[in-house]
Every structure is written in structure tokens, then in C-alpha cells.
Amino acid sequence: QQQVKQSPQSLIVQKGGISIINCAYENTAFDYFPWYQQFPGKGPALLIAIRPDVSEKKEGRFTISFNKSAKQFSLHIMDSQPGDSATYFCAASRRSNMLTFGGGTRLMVKP
Amino acid sequence: DGGITQSPKYLFRKEGQNVTLSCEQNLNHDAMYWYRQDPGQGLRLIYYSQIVNDFQKGDIAEGYSVSREKKESFPLTVTSAQKNPTAFYLCASSILGTSGETQYFGPGTRLLVL
Numbered sequence: 001q002q003q004v005k006q007s008p009q010s011l012i013v014q015k016g017g018i019s020i021i022n023c024a025y026e027n028t029a030f031d032y033f034p035w036y037q038q039f040p041g042k043g044p045a046l047l048i049a050i051r052p053d054v055s056e057k058k059e060g061r062f063t064i065s066f067n068k069s070a071k072q073f074s075l076h077i078m079d080s081q082p083g084d085s086a087t088y089f090c091a092a093s094r095r096s097n098m099l100t101f102g103g104g105t106r107l108m109v110k111p
Numbered sequence: 112d113g114g115i116t117q118s119p120k121y122l123f124r125k126e127g128q129n130v131t132l133s134c135e136q137n138l139n140h141d142a143m144y145w146y147r148q149d150p151g152q153g154l155r156l157i158y159y160s161q162i163v164n165d166f167q168k169g170d171i172a173e174g175y176s177v178s179r180e181k182k183e184s185f186p187l188t189v190t191s192a193q194k195n196p197t198a199f200y201l202c203a204s205s206i207l208g209t210s211g212e213t214q215y216f217g218p219g220t221r222l223l224v225l
Contacts, residue, residue, distance in 0.1 A: 006153070009151060031210055031211075032210050032211035034211075034213075036216075041218075041219070042218055042219070043115075043201050043203070043216030043217050043218050043219050044154070044201070044216050045215075045216065046213045046214070046215075049211065049213075051211070089153060089154065093210060093211065094210075095210050096210060097142050097161075097205050097207065097208065097210075097212045097214070098156070098159070099154075099156075099214060101153040101154040101155075102153055103151055103152055103153040104151070104152075104153050
């Protein structure tokens, strides 16, 4: 049973464009929502994270938008660059260190 | 230089063979995790450990075993009972907190069946 659903599975964006990846969750007890970035052949690394008491968090070109009532959150990458080409995972946790991951989105930014 | 190391980078398993994947961390983290990554399925938790000599099954523990004899080490054995072991295996660690502790991942081991 997939508790965190991520879309799209793959995404192609032109350099300078906005990349948007969406996630939806079912468990209202989730209280921490991180995004991880993974380059080919490497382990994932934390990119940005949000808690449900705020609706938006921005770090540089990366922004998380959070909609608690809709149980959805999304990652926006502004001014997308070829170096952003990677697989992105959303995740959620519930009062613990245990993370439930979405299925991943493979992003390709074309020069 | 602190971090998580996994070895080997590639591992080949023959039919009926058990193989062990190594994971070591020097971050002084109490919690360690093993994930399996398959295309399009994200990361699925195999086992986790929050303290030495104790570990818990994750979502897909069947066919796998672990040990945690030292804080720094959390090896994963893929047994012959695991019928579809071909995957990318990731080890992670974190401090032990109530919520939102960052998990730090190793570089992974790719397991292939001969």
C-alpha cells in the first residue's frame, strides 16, 4: 500500500524553465515532508524539507508548497539547470525517523 | 571525513548463494537503515536498527537478514530465500530523534544475479 504517491514518473524541462513535482499522502499523522535528490549511481541526499505548520518553504531555486487540507505537497525548481537532472523523491514521516518514500521522478533538464 | 561507506559497489550472486553487503558509518549515528531501490518503486525499507544488538523488520524483510554488533556497522545479508534480489541497495543512518531527522545515505551497492 503506497502511502505517498508521486507524479510524474518522468519530466523533461528546458533550461531556465520551472520543474514541478507533486506528491499526495494519505496519513494525516505525517508531520515531516522531505525531498531527496539522487544522481545516477549515488545515494539520495536531502534537498529541502517542510513541516505542516507552514505552507511554503524556499531555499534558493527550490521551493516546497504544502497544502494540508488537500494532503498534497510539491517541489518547484525555478530556473531549472542541466545540473538539476536527477531523480527526486518525496517522503513523509510520522513522529519518528521512519520515512515513507514516493516512487520517484526522473527529471531531465535540456540545455 | 565523515560519512557512510558501502561495499562492494557491484556484487554478483549465484543461484542458492548468500551474499553480504557492508555498511559502515563514522557519523556516530544511533539509527541505521537498509533500503531496496527498484525502478519506479522508490525506496522500500528492508530493516532498521535504532540501537546496537537490536533491529526491526521493515516492509520487505523476507529473504534478508541483518546484524548490529557495533554502532558503526550494519551489514545486510541477502539469503537464497530472496528470489528476486537484483536491485540497488542503499544504507542510511540518522541521529535518533522524535521526528524529522535527516537520513544520510551511502553510495549504494548494485546486486546482480548470475
